Amino acid sequence: MTRQRQVILEELRKVDCHPTADELYLMVRSRLPRVSLGTVYRNLDVLFRNGEIQKLDAGGQHRFDGDVRNHYHVRCQGCGRIDDVFGEALEALAMPRSSAHDYEITGYRLEFDGLCPACVPQAEGGE
Amino acid sequence: MTRQRQVILEELRKVDCHPTADELYLMVRSRLPRVSLGTVYRNLDVLFRNGEIQKLDAGGQHRFDGDVRNHYHVRCQGCGRIDDVFGEALEALAMPRSSAHDYEITGYRLEFDGLCPACVPQAEGGE
DNA sequence: ATTCATGCAAAGGGTTTGCAGGAAA
């Protein structure tokens, strides 16, 4: 755990938005001015494989989440913003359905689509 | 609906895998040798906005699905392959939970993670 | 004639990688 990796993790955990690698790079750079983008990517990858952070696929880009507790996400279709959704876990949603394809299922991901408070007005006006 | 767009849609509907734009480009090119990648991207975008196809986010890349019926996906963590999962819809999963963030929820996406038949052996051997 | 989509090629954004230098064991 190098200083760089530690700061990256700290900065990511500090926010509740879900920054891209580049956004996180800017945040980290305020504390480690000489850090490089490559280092950010490399460490995000290590942290992800260690299960210390979550990696999200959003609009052909990656976003990261420092909160590894089980929770879901809502994505705004207007601006791409992503928020957390905590709620009753889908206990009812049994994994077994997976057998259909002989996949060995390890988990699931639930994401909501919608419009965030800032984008709702525009959508209403537009249609 | 130009000839290009029609062929793109036909080729996409023909398969049950979930090709990337580039993979689809190769498929289309077997019928329309002079088609360009740009045209494929442009038409996929139109088709997507018209609700005629689905666009998936997978590993920082887009994949497309010609089947717009309500179904889920399983993604192999080993090779990135994506398969369909048809099954009882999540009737039980009420949208209401969304109110938490003042989002106007329009839908949800459920994705399973796991290992496909081809990747299971490797994973077992490795650990 | 006008409009819109195409093919092509260049540009753009995001991510990965090779390499020499630096920190830690």
Place this chain on the structure above:
DNA sequence: TTTCCTGCAAACCCTTTGCATGAAT
């Protein structure tokens, strides 16, 4: 010393875009 990680820059992949041509109304 050996190992691993870093900063830097170049390379790479995926996607979008500008432009002149071409098809269709």
